[in-house]
Amino acid sequence: MESATLPHVDEHTTVVAAEADAVRLAVGAVLDHSFGSGRAVRYARLVGCADRTASGPRPLARGSTLPGFRVAAAVPGRELVLVGRHHFATYALVFRFDGAGPGRVRLRAETRARFPGPFGALYRLLVIGTGHAVLVRRLLSAIRDRAERDRAGTQPDR
Template sequence: MTYVRTVPLPYVDTHTTVVPAGADVVWRMIGEVMGRSFAGRGGAAYTRLVGVADRTASGPRPLSVGSTVRGFRVTAADPERELTLTGRHRFSAYTLTFRLTPESPGRTRVSAETRAVFPGPAGRLYRLLVIGTGAHAAVMRRMLRAVGAP
């Protein structure tokens, strides 16, 4: 699967939290949380339904360029600083970028920025269902809480 895009996708949102751990621990946790995302039967059914490009986990761990988790492929990785995951399905093409910034000793600010395009009438409806209802924001908040959980 090839991901080629020369201009940034339109901005959707950013969610941020401060995790009481160093960037090395946070980096590993992001990989673990992303590895569990959509991992269950419901997640598998959803990814089949929308037709995600990357349906299985593969590649090196911790996540690095070329690694995949269900729904995403790692397209940029600067360990303990920034991780960009890219994906696409029938209704959208998207990126999720995690940025880690040291806040103080043993504390790391984690920002998760989403960018996406939703082409055509089906894409607009999907955006309304996922972004417009707040479902995407709820998933992002849950994901960041999981990154910060011991």
């Protein structure tokens, strides 16, 4: 599945005071934590996700999976593309890393999805209409906090 062919849903951005590699590692750690719970596995099974378990290389690389997602592309320091599908939707979550000055990265999370049929439309209303944006912003905040905390832990004492 090519993520670019899916309709754009939304995009959220944060600026992280860390290098791109630290941000990339934080994205993987936060996604593993957020989607590695038993609740995520149960939800993935309930809606019929193609990928229901975490597997593959870490840090995340092409072919790695999380409940509900498979890594379709991973270009360190530039882009991480997660794709998925289930009974009600085909979707992608694309993380893009852009320079934002020395030691800073603008991290963008773009959601793309197709919701076919009447059940897909209802699912879109229930998921996208009732908190998707809040969840994505929380993910970005957790990633930013993790990368900045990890960066602070590796800085020499002054």
